[in-house]
Amino acid sequence: MSIAKGDTLPSATLMELTENGPEKVASEDIFKGKRVVLFAVPGAFTPTCSINHLPTYLENRDAILSRNVDEIVVVAVNDPFVMGGWAKATGGEGKIRYLSDPNADFTKAVGMELDLSGAGLGTRSVRYSMLIDDGVVKELNIEDDSSQATVSAAATILGQLQD
Template sequence: MTIAIGDRLPEATFKEKTADGIVDVGADSLFAGKTVVLFAVPGAFTPTCSLNHLPGYLENRDAILARGVDEIAVVSVNDPHVMGAWSEQSGGRGKIRFLADGNGAFTKAVGLDIDLSGGMMGTRSKRYSMLVKDGVVKSLDVEDSPGKATVSAAATMLDHLSA
């Protein structure tokens, strides 16, 4: 069952590569009492993710935060080393949180997993964005194809935040 607007996010633990090493990030600490934009990508360093989806959030970071968002995070079914390298290469370190859902536990729990075995990627996350307030989903935009980043783009999120 796919998570829906009005649902509370499940408890989960992400991994994040920091200057002090790899740390656990619990969903409760990430979302409790905060407004968070969370977007997901099928894979770090993949073309649509690196050339379109992530850059849009980096370019619109200040505008998103100015609309009452406390934090922006990207999650992918990748390991924390890959997510850490992507944060460095993209210029996103310190601007957006890069969260690893290495085994896809969170992705499966919210029902947004996709089988990309045909492209040699295994089980990954669908591409989506959501606005989360105090752990509750307020908006959810899921792409119909992993190669598109339109409905889950930063511009769409800005529209939600302006409404």
């Protein structure tokens, strides 16, 4: 069962590539006491994710943060080295937090796993976005078709954000 508006995010461990190498990050440390916009993509460096989805958040970063948002986070079922490489390649390093969910632990905990093994991609994430306030899901935007990035794009979150 997937997470819904009003639910508290489950506890899970994600990873982040830092200057010291890959480091584990507890979901509580990311969301507790903060207002965070999280969006998830099926995979770093994939066409829709890199061309249509992530750029909407980079282009609207300042507008989102100006609406009482502490941080923007992108999550993908990729390893932390891939996410770190994607951050550099997209110019998003230091602007958006790129988190890795290498075993899909977080993705499964929120019920957003997507089986793309038929396409040789294994378990991935459904494409979605959330507004999270102190660990509670305030807004949730799930794409019906993960090859699209419209419902979960930055414009939707901007429309949902209130000062």
